[in-house]
Amino acid sequence: MAHQQHKGPAMKALEDRISELKTKLTQAQTKLHQAKARERAAASKAKRAADTRRKILIGGCLLGMIERGQYSEERLLKLLSDNLKRADDRALFNLPPLSLDDTSSQSAAS
Numbered sequence: 001m002a003h004q005q006h007k008g009p010a011m012k013a014l015e016d017r018i019s020e021l022k023t024k025l026t027q028a029q030t031k032l033h034q035a036k037a038r039e040r041a042a043a044s045k046a047k048r049a050a051d052t053r054r055k056i057l058i059g060g061c062l063l064g065m066i067e068r069g070q071y072s073e074e075r076l077l078k079l080l081s082d083n084l085k086r087a088d089d090r091a092l093f094n095l096p097p098l099s100l101d102d103t104s105s106q107s108a109a110s
Helices: 009-067 073-083 087-092 100-109
Strands: none
Touching: 009 073
16 A cells, blocks of 8 residues: 655644745855855955065165165165066166066076
8 A cells, every 4th residue: 555645734834944944044055155255365465465564664674774774775776676576566666677698587587
């Protein structure tokens, strides 16, 4: 004898409740994922801001030392010339663009 399973109203109500809870769980998981992503983005932004602030402070200290005669401007320009490779960065300090020979020898040395 095959036993047929009839779903009564109580079983239907339970299935509906399970479906509703699964939907709420998915929504909660999505919100959690979004909150974690916002948290990671905020931490990354704060890290970049701190890095930028450190660079500005270092630059300010170095410029102050130059103004007080504690560090030579020529030494700074040599340091910049030796380390700045991008043409737009070099132009900021009125440094000549690197020649093709300079950039290829720098690449080979790296």
